[in-house]
Amino acid sequence: MQTPSDHVPAVLDGPGVAVSDPKDLLLGYLHWYRQALMRKIDGLSDEQLRTPVQPLGWSPLGLVKHLGWVERRWMRWGFAAEDVLAYPPGGDEGEWSLPTNQSAAEVLDDYRAEVMRTQALVAEASLADPARTGGRFRTPEDAPTLGRIMFHLLQEYARHVGQLDIARELIDGQTGE
Incomplete structure (x- = not known):
């Protein structure tokens, strides 16, 4: 039985424990989840990457x-x-x-190009910056801040990487972190 004096610090995923800046935290966690995505597909054959996993209905590469x-x-x-x-x-x-x-390489290259573009856009902006109008958001009132958009990306990754854990276990029994 552990006592308070036996306390072992928890190992955290994402950015280091000293990171407290909100932008650095968001970027750190997005980076961690992007890496987790790649870890979870690592070692799968082309067929395993491309074949929809049942009952989920989608493939890891999809x-x-x-x-x-x-x-x-x-x-x-x-x-x-x-x-x-x-x-x-x-x-x-x-x-x-x-x-x-x-090909799988084309899908991965396209994905990495989008991630690099995201990183470039975020590097030049503040979390408080509103989205520009004219694209997805038509009016300034509809335009969320970069911080809100990044939180949305983070929840997308968290949800989907968790789903990929299940898919990988169904494919070959490998479980993730």
């Missing part, structure tokens, strides 16, 4: 593709109001599915 679109929608189209395609042709089906001619 989830990566979806998260790339999420980054694009919320940061490029949303926060920066860039004139970009926000949804793929075919809607949700197109966002989660993988054409046979689209």
Whole structure:
């Protein structure tokens, strides 16, 4: 039985325990979840990456593709109001599915490019900065701050990486952190 004097400090995921700046915390946790996403697909064969996991109905690579679109929608189209395609042709089906001619490397490269664009946009901004209008948000009253958008991205990653834990266990029995 542990006593208070036997207290062992908890190991935390995400940024270091000394990090307290809200922007650094958000960036640190997003970075951790992006790395967790890659850890959870590491070692899967191309077939395992591409095959929808039942009963979930999506593949691990389809989830990566979806998260790339999420980054694009919320940061490029949303926060920066860039004139970009926000949804793929075919809607949700197109966002989660993988054409046979689209390689795993292409999906991962597309995802990494969206993450790099997000990082560039965030580096130049404050959490209090509102999203620009003209893209996803039409009026200043509809435009959330970067902080609100980043919290949304964080919850997307937390939810989906947790779902990927379940998918990976169904695929090959491997469990995550």
